[in-house]
Amino acid sequence: MENARCCLCHQETETVLHVLWSCGAAQDVWAGSLGRLQKSGTAQNDFLQLVTGLLMKLSDEEWNLFWITCWLIWHQRNTVIHGGVFQHPSRSAQRAVDYLKEYSIAQDSLHVPIPNHGPVQQTWQPPPETFFKLNFDDACFDEGVASGYGAVIRNEKGDVMAALAVRGGAVRDSEEVEVMACRKALEFAIDAGFTEIVLEGDNALVMKMITQAQPDLSRLGLIYEDIWCLAAGFRSISYNCIRRSANGVAHSLARFARLLDNEIVWLEEDPPPAVDALYLDSSFLN
Numbered sequence: 001m002e003n004a005r006c007c008l009c010h011q012e013t014e015t016v017l018h019v020l021w022s023c024g025a026a027q028d029v030w031a032g033s034l035g036r037l038q039k040s041g042t043a044q045n046d047f048l049q050l051v052t053g054l055l056m057k058l059s060d061e062e063w064n065l066f067w068i069t070c071w072l073i074w075h076q077r078n079t080v081i082h083g084g085v086f087q088h089p090s091r092s093a094q095r096a097v098d099y100l101k102e103y104s105i106a107q108d109s110l111h112v113p114i115p116n117h118g119p120v121q122q123t124w125q126p127p128p129e130t131f132f133k134l135n136f137d138d139a140c141f142d143e144g145v146a147s148g149y150g151a152v153i154r155n156e157k158g159d160v161m162a163a164l165a166v167r168g169g170a171v172r173d174s175e176e177v178e179v180m181a182c183r184k185a186l187e188f189a190i191d192a193g194f195t196e197i198v199l200e201g202d203n204a205l206v207m208k209m210i211t212q213a214q215p216d217l218s219r220l221g222l223i224y225e226d227i228w229c230l231a232a233g234f235r236s237i238s239y240n241c242i243r244r245s246a247n248g249v250a251h252s253l254a255r256f257a258r259l260l261d262n263e264i265v266w267l268e269e270d271p272p273p274a275v276d277a278l279y280l281d282s283s284f285l286n
Contacts, residue, residue: 007081016047019077020070025086029073032093037066061100069096123284124246126156127198131236134197136185137250138168138177141258145170147177148260150253151185152274153194158285160278162192163271165253166263178203179223181254182210186230192267195235200242202251207241248277 006014008025020026021044030037037058044050054066072092080086127133132153139148147168153161166184171177182201189197201207209216209224210231216224231237244251249271256273257263270278 008077008086017044017050020047020073021050025077025089026073028089029069029092032090033065033069033096037062037069064103065096065100068099069093072096072099122243122245124158124242124248124281126154126158126285129156131156131196131198132161132189132194133200134185134189134194135200135247135250136181137202137244137247137254138174138181139251139254139257140171140174140177144172146258147171147180148254148257149177149181149184150250150255150257150274151181151188152249152253152271153189153192153197154249158278158282159268160249160266160270161194161268162188163249163253163266163274164188164263165257165260165271165273167257167260174203175205176220178206179209179220179227182206183223183227183230186227188265190230190233197234197236198238198240199231200240200247202242202244202247204241207239211239248280249274252277 004013006012006018006023009023012018012023018026021030037054044053055063058066069092072095076086076092124133124135132155134151134153136149136151138150141147147170149164149166149168151164153163155161164185168177168180168184171180178201182199186199199210201210210227213228213231215221252274253271256271
């Protein structure tokens with residue numbers, strides 16, 4: 001720049017405040033804008049002071065309009081510097097309003113509503129009276145070379161009726177190890193003599209497959225069929241898909257299985273590997 005004078009009014013130093021607010025060309029644009037923007041003070045020392053003052057006065061819509069108008073004024077100024085013509089101030093003010101409307105419409109069209117599937121169970125909840133809740137989970141070790149299954153059966157008071165930790169073999173993926181853990185948990189509940197249960201797991205895919213009970217031709221189809229056959233042996237059975245935070249005891253037992261050669265069972269006692277998880281569940285219940 002040859003000098004610091006404003007290239008439009010040639011009267012004052014070309015500061016940010018002057019360019020976007022106090023220059024005659026800018027004031028002509030602001031004059032066609034919303035009343036609250038027109039009537040904002042003109043005694044600011046710098047642009048930051050102006051912005052701070054407006055922030056306390058303007059609504060969200062007015063605030064957005066202010067910045068769009070600033071951008072248009074700056075854009076028009078650059079157009080003039082490079083040989084163009086400054087648009088009529090009223091047109092710039094209207095363009096700012098139109099841009100804000102287009103932005104609002106675009107935001108609405110891009111909005112993706114979050115589906116409401118009902119409340120998500122975050123903590124372990126006791127089963128209805130006369131029922132027992134069977135939670136199961138799995139764990140993979142050494143990149144799938146080995147696996148572990150955990151299962152726990154509790155009554156409406158949260159007392160442990162039976163618990164199981166089993167070390168399994170190699171698995172290919174999370175669905176396989178979860179469905180294996182489910183089958184083992186149902187076998188365990190039947191062997192222990194329980195006939196009315198609520199089955200809970202934290203793998204949405206597996207729980208959906210179990211609940212639908214439809215023919216499955218995948219490599220895991222035979223295991224799902226075993227689960228459906230086992231489920232048919234209960235007097236009453238229902239299913240819940242829960243989050244890991246509501247499945248802490250079974251998860252602790254599955255991780256503990258890494259230390260086992262085969263399996264270990266606890267009957268009517270709290271399994272030591274899951275004491276912390278049981279304490280956490282009881283704290284939510286109380």
